[in-house]
Amino acid sequence: MAKMWTAPRVLAVAAVAALSVATVTPAKAADPVTITIWTFGDVIQRNFVQEYKLLHPEITLEIKKSDLDPLNGTNMVTACTAHNGPDIAAVEVSYSGYWRSYPSCFQDLRQMKTSSANANASSVVPASSNIAANLSATSIKKDYLPWRWAQGVGYNDSVIGLPTDVGGLEVAYRTDLFKKAGLPTDRAKVGKLWPTWDKFIAVGKQYLGKLSAKDKKAGKGFIDNSGTIYAAMLNQGTSKYYLNDGTDTGKLIYDKNPAVKKAWDTTVTALQAGIGTRIGQFSSDWNTGMSNGTFATILAPAWMMDYIKAQAPDTKGKWDIADMPGGGGNQGGTQLTIPAAAKHKQEAWDFMAWYLAPAQQLRMFKTYGLFPSTPSLYTDPSLVGFKDPFFNNAPVGKIYASGIVKLKPIFEGKLERAIDTAFGAGLSRVAAKKMTSAKSWAQVMADLKKVVSN
Amino acid sequence: MSAQTPTSPWRSKAPKPKKVKGVTGIASLNGKWGYLFTAPFFVMFLIFGLAPIVYSTYIAFFHWDPLGDQTFNGLENFTNLLQDDHFWNALRNTLNIWALSTFPQMAMSIGLAAVLRNKKLKFKTFWRTILLVPNITSVIAVAIVFGQLFGRDFGLINLFLSYLGMPHHIDFIEETIPGHIAIATMITWRWVGYNALIFLASMLAIPEDLYESASLDGASAWQQFIYVTLPQLKNTITFVLIVGTIGGLQVFAEPLTLGGTMDGGSTRQFSTLTLYLYEQAFINNKWGYAAAVGILITFIVLIVSGINFMITRRLASEEQ
Structure with missing residues (x-):
């Protein structure tokens, strides 16, 4: 992604220098990006997909649902072997043990940093929370239940997945x-x-x-x-x-x-x-x-x-x-992961960090009964009440x-x-x-x- | 035509006799151009047919974890497989389901074809089209519908059976033989119409005078069917049997979707050969072992086809 941004900029600088003409460069319209998400059931809720479209008209979330075993057992194995696959893949907890043993199939989320894409999300969608820039998995770890977090930590200590809801029973x-x-x-x-x-x-x-x-x-x-x-x-x-x-x-x-x-x-x-x-x-x-x-x-x-x-x-x-x-x-319970071969890691990480932030999880609980994996909410009056x-x-x-x-x-x-x-x-x-x-x-x-x- | 060697119109400058002009283009297809036009099949076959065969034969001699270790282990997969009771169980299930689906299906197909052959039947095309509908319906949709029909507590079939005086509900998923019957019913429902059309085509080719002379001799409709129609269908029956056997030994989608589990149920009552292969590859991630299962399936199909072939030969020689 970094390369895609720098190349036009270098060109632009070169062009400006060569021509020595002062021009006003128009605000760059963001390139359309499609984030492919492999998931099952209702891990990715439709209302939130529509909401994200409001926040980022340039981003399309393409949801591909399968059943659990074909998704985590077959498709992801094939995708990792072929160095191919989606931008985000949902790993259910019954498969987390398996995938933790193959951390090389995933992007280490500690190395990701949120962009400023959702820093002012609430100005567009008031119910949404803002996500600060420069957040890595390490910086948001404290928000999540420790044992749920551990289900997304690979054998080499890399963080391969962010927890979605907690099953509770x-x-x-x-x-x-x-x-x-x-x-x-x-x-x-x-x-x-x-x-x-x-x-x-x-x-x-x-x-x-x-x-x-x-x-x-x-x-x-x-x-x-x-x-x-x-x-x-x-x-x-x-x-x-x-x-x-x-x-x-x-x-x-x-x-x-x-x-x-x-x-x-x-x-x-x-x-x-x-x-x-x-x-x-x-x-x-x-x-x-x-x-x-x-x-x-x-x-x-x-x-x-x-x-x-x-x-x-x-x-x-x-x-x-x-x-x-x-x-x-x-x-039950699921982690969202970014496969190593994902093409739009930055956009995927920005989405995940927003989608699984406490404020969004609280709204998911109220609408769909998905119980949040962020303990700060467990004392929140709007959840307790x-x-x-x-x-x-x-x-x-x-x-x-x-x-x-x-x-x-x-x-x-x-x-x-x-x-x-x-x-x-x-x-x-x-x-x-x-x-x-x-x-x-x-x-x-x-x-x-x-x-x-x- | 015979005197003229076919030449490509793109190369030959020689004057062409007017008579042949119309066919030169077609005739030249037999040459180099023919390879071009048949190439798509061979390219596809190389990529999707031959390459996987070679690859899976290769990995059958390995302990092959797709994401982990891949170590050569010689014939170990095969020797383990021959002692694997799950494999033999899968073979038994497959043959059982095959027998339960093939033979009733043949009888029904021939019966349907005989009905459709009736000259007094109205809306012929409509009936023939309707026969193919089950065949083009998605297996998943079929499995959902049949899953409801065969439901233990609220299924229609159990409801019907209890009206007939069946004291308790049959569990078509948990019990082995009822389960096999349920799967065989699905397969039969899907293929009976397709096979009926094949039998129908073959019945329509039976010379009419055979029936005429039979009826002059005083044969009833039933006798005509037994002594004229059936013997004439011998070759078609063999064909349908062989094709059905190859398909039947690879039954996969029906047990998977009806049982809903990849291990074939709690006592592996739905585990067929191909389902067992799939389970080994994609649940247990033993690709090498799964490849060995695949090779054994090939041999089993070869053996059964060989038996079929011998039966065909015997039938053919009896005719002469």
Whole structure:
């Protein structure tokens, strides 16, 4: 980029000198630039894309969406191998461990400096915040949650990604169905029903006992999918499949970590108690079940609130949010990266620094329920006091914030996604009653041996 | 024409006989110019066909992490593969889905073609066009629709089955055989019309007098179909079978989209050969191992095609 700016200037100076004619050079209109963004889901929100167009008419944000695995697993590998690809790529947290081990595929964001492009953004779009010039990743690091930040730090300590939202995880529950089952409906009381996961399962059994025979036959249950308990529990701990032993790669402990076994065993207990409906999340059955009241609870990350609103608009006011068993939780979250081969790094960095700045994240939370990764907002009255009418006016900002601050950083390694998939498949086998828990666990271990070997 | 050697109009100054003038241009295409016009195919084949074959054969002998280490390991990928129960599972699934989709599909295609052949049928072109619509529909769209049809709790098919007295809902995604049936249904739906058109073309080529003499001999419509139509279709059936086999051994999009996972589900019930290749390459980033899977698929296709070829030869010699 620097070259593109200097070349015309040198020419202009030379021309002026040669002709010795004093001319007034007109203000240079910025060249049109297209920033390509590879992303998935709603990481890049459309309203903000339109807003950025107002700020920078010369910049076009070209959003290319794929599903997660093709995006992070296939397309980005190919792009890095071929030294090609977009200006910005979204890396989901389940792949962050993988990409941290290949920092050479990314631009080190410590070396980027914001231009003055957004220094006066609020004069064009009043709701937007201004972004000072000369900010590198090092200078904005303090704004973000440390453990979220660490997910975007490569093995050579280079910063490869900026955190977008935090998943957060709380229990979304249907007050009407709870009432019908004789359970309390007040969110504080509901949260007290299940200080631990064992209590949560007990409440689930109690709920099942109140269901009519007809509802039971129709496949109704307490939670949408008991399998989701596994990831929720695991993320409440301090380690998962890797031990942070100070090395870049970490040490594989998936087979020995008691936290993994405990999460597995508790999930199996929930599966065998039959408190879940076994509907896969994001399936068509799930979407239908959400409106039909097929299940009374979902372990819902903050970003899922928007999904529930869109899929089950008729259930407005019937939902509420209560604390998670075990306190707090996380699911999902993404880093925005600039691939090493990006063509418009400066413009990409200017956009990222603006898009993920606290003020923009706060607005994203209010509009789309994406929970900010910038802790300065967690005490901000407009977040803490934010109530969502869809969720029975629950103070969702306060609830999610209190859960998120309880989380501890977890080291995620290179094969995180593959290992997680194998455990997920293992639990599905138990859920479908195809294997006993012990047999399925053994199968997971055998499958993973293949994955972690060359 | 035979006396005249074809010459290029750009080179030859010799006077040309008027008779041949009209065809010189076309005739000259058989010479050097022919290579130019066929070049696009060969260039494409070199880039997208031959080069990947050579490259993947090469990396099949390596431990090949696309972004990391690439070390030669000889035949290790192949020996590991032969002991890999996931690979054999994928082969079983593939053959199972292939059998479940191919044979009912053949029967349905021939039946449809027989209906379309009916002289009294109105709007012939309309029906023939409609048969091709499933074939040009995007697989993803098909998978979404079939995913809903086969849904465990709210799917139409389960609803229908429960009216018929099925005591419990079938889980078409988790259970192996129902899952294979669901995938086979998708494949059949997509290809049955296409194959019906091929059978129809071949049926229309059957001489009418065969039917006339058959009906003079007192053969019913059904007997005519069994003793006249089917034997005449023998070659077409073999053709459709071979093409279907090559496609069937590479079934990929249907299990991926219907199952929704790249590992083929919790007991790998949807994992087909190509899906397994994809999983190794793009989930586990073992490109060398995936390339070895690809080579084995090639051999499997060769073997099955060889069997098909022998059957064809036997059928042909029986005819004589």
